[in-house]
Amino acid sequence: MTQQARRLRARLAALGAVGATALAAAGVQGAAHAADAPLPVVITGEDRVDLSLHSDNGDPTEPQVDLRLDVPGTPFEGDGEVPPVHLGDYTVRIDARGLKGVAKADLPCDADGLVAVCSGYDLYAGTTYNRVGGIRLDLADDSEAGDAGKIVVTGEGEGLDFRPLTIDVRVGGPELLNRELSLPKTLKAGETFEPPLGVMNVGGLPAEGTVLRLYGSRGLSFPDGFGNCSSSVVDTGPLLRQHTEVLCTFPGILEAGAAYSLAGPVRVKTADFALHDIFSYSFRPLEPGEAKTLHRGEGRRQGSGPDLTLQRAGEADPAQYTKYAELDLPTTNTYDLELTGASASGRAGDTVTAEIGFANNGPAWISALRSGGEPFSFTVVAPEGSTVTSAPKECRTITVDGSVPGHRCSVATPLREDARLTFPFELRVDRVVEGARGKVAMPDWDNPFDSDPANDTAWIVLNAPDAPGDGGAGGSDGGPSAGPSAPGTGDEGGSDGPDSGTNGTNGTSGGAAGGDTGGGLALTGAQGVGLLGGAALLALGLGAGVVAHQRRRARREGEAAA
Numbered sequence: 001m002t003q004q005a006r007r008l009r010a011r012l013a014a015l016g017a018v019g020a021t022a023l024a025a026a027g028v029q030g031a032a033h034a035a036d037a038p039l040p041v042v043i044t045g046e047d048r049v050d051l052s053l054h055s056d057n058g059d060p061t062e063p064q065v066d067l068r069l070d071v072p073g074t075p076f077e078g079d080g081e082v083p084p085v086h087l088g089d090y091t092v093r094i095d096a097r098g099l100k101g102v103a104k105a106d107l108p109c110d111a112d113g114l115v116a117v118c119s120g121y122d123l124y125a126g127t128t129y130n131r132v133g134g135i136r137l138d139l140a141d142d143s144e145a146g147d148a149g150k151i152v153v154t155g156e157g158e159g160l161d162f163r164p165l166t167i168d169v170r171v172g173g174p175e176l177l178n179r180e181l182s183l184p185k186t187l188k189a190g191e192t193f194e195p196p197l198g199v200m201n202v203g204g205l206p207a208e209g210t211v212l213r214l215y216g217s218r219g220l221s222f223p224d225g226f227g228n229c230s231s232s233v234v235d236t237g238p239l240l241r242q243h244t245e246v247l248c249t250f251p252g253i254l255e256a257g258a259a260y261s262l263a264g265p266v267r268v269k270t271a272d273f274a275l276h277d278i279f280s281y282s283f284r285p286l287e288p289g290e291a292k293t294l295h296r297g298e299g300r301r302q303g304s305g306p307d308l309t310l311q312r313a314g315e316a317d318p319a320q321y322t323k324y325a326e327l328d329l330p331t332t333n334t335y336d337l338e339l340t341g342a343s344a345s346g347r348a349g350d351t352v353t354a355e356i357g358f359a360n361n362g363p364a365w366i367s368a369l370r371s372g373g374e375p376f377s378f379t380v381v382a383p384e385g386s387t388v389t390s391a392p393k394e395c396r397t398i399t400v401d402g403s404v405p406g407h408r409c410s411v412a413t414p415l416r417e418d419a420r421l422t423f424p425f426e427l428r429v430d431r432v433v434e435g436a437r438g439k440v441a442m443p444d445w446d447n448p449f450d451s452d453p454a455n456d457t458a459w460i461v462l463n464a465p466d467a468p469g470d471g472g473a474g475g476s477d478g479g480p481s482a483g484p485s486a487p488g489t490g491d492e493g494g495s496d497g498p499d500s501g502t503n504g505t506n507g508t509s510g511g512a513a514g515g516d517t518g519g520g521l522a523l524t525g526a527q528g529v530g531l532l533g534g535a536a537l538l539a540l541g542l543g544a545g546v547v548a549h550q551r552r553r554a555r556r557e558g559e560a561a562a
Helices: 002-025 029-036 528-562
Strands: 039-044 048-051 063-068 085-093 103-106 110-112 115-123 131-139 148-157 160-163 165-171 176-179 196-199 207-217 231-235 244-253 259-262 268-270 277-285 309-312 325-329 337-340 342-344 351-360 374-381 387-390 395-400 402-409 421-429 436-441 455-462
Touching: 039 085, 039 148, 048 131, 063 085, 085 160, 115 131, 160 325, 165 421, 176 277, 244 309, 337 455, 342 351, 342 387, 351 402, 351 455, 374 395, 402 421, 421 455
Parallel strands: 039 160, 048 165, 342 455
Antiparallel strands: 039 063, 063 131, 085 115, 085 148, 103 131, 110 115, 148 160, 148 165, 176 196, 196 259, 207 244, 207 277, 231 244, 259 309, 277 325, 337 351, 351 421, 374 402, 374 436, 387 421, 395 402, 436 455
């Protein structure tokens, strides 16, 4: 019994019969359900485990089977104690006697040889809080290729209807490894690659048919439409998950210990924007009856060309075959990250907006597939005489170069090859400094894929010499000011890298960047902000203003008459 179950049972005992009834009425749904009909409970977990004769079958401390109970209802989401849907004793029995002479089994709970019994009291909606335990399977001293057995998991409890689980265990079955790939270093974006694909059955039994899976991330495609293959394309949603998948079926036998290669080439097409896209392929045994349904999935397109076939290869070295075969390609493309600054003017006390622009001018996209979407970052330092009053949510305050207050802004990846982002900063003009400049900069790094590092820096300019400003008290003497020179590196009080978490979006932030204003500056100003603010005030508060004015006028007239 779990510690939480013991606490709940003790609480119910203290409440007594009346308290337990009230608790059930307040949300313990299982008691009411059990009174009407048995609550269906599905025992879940891996229903098949293949043990290899040529490996340690994974981490010996990790179970291959995770047993859980799936209970109807909406899984709990939120804070606080999870409400149960059933209260009452139940047991789950794990019978692994069918593995005698086949494999060793490490069972959870109270085990007596190859039989274990797990007990519980409370059940919750879904599977998250209903874990029974894990089963670890390993080869026995007398395990041989072709040995097979079963584990049967059943359950019982008053008011519960358990659906049992049968786990098939097989030793030394077909085990397919893939021929290793080598990186084509001269491959350029837009070109086609023909990888040498092959498979070797290192298992103890033949494979009665096989399935080939080809995978390419967003920048890769497979132009061949073989008749025994079908494809599906995901080109919407998060860029991290956009891809093309091809499945091909081969009905022939793959003998144990034999290697095979494809009779014809398979082409991988790279897009003009491709860079560090992931290509992978894998073979696996074909399940009985799977060939009839595999190509009929929703969104799959069947090929109309000739079939792709396998042919037996000569002598092969198992060391040249691997479980995972994949490449990042191409590696020769570049992108151009560009920052654009802003120009604004205002008097002391005014608030102005500076829209920082971030763009990828291509031709490559920034996939960041291996890091799961690790963001880029750049720093922003406000011009002298101004204070940032509002920053985009993607930006956090930091100390730049050890002493200069500033912000670090994160740009989520993957990032399209034509991405245009804006980061609006609101600045309060504390005192007018003619020509004050604040620096916007990418990190000072050696990035071989950024084709033009010169545009990785931009400026926010306040009150340029030809712009109107407030020359009164607190202002400058009219001379230009370079403002603080803040490099794009250093982060005292913050991490050296971006602080936002990784995600699978395309990295959009704010609206689209404005048009090219020349010199990386976009003209804004307090005058424009004031005009927009006045228009909004007029639209939202005109009626209220008129009523207030009429009331004041009536009050003054009444006082005068008195």
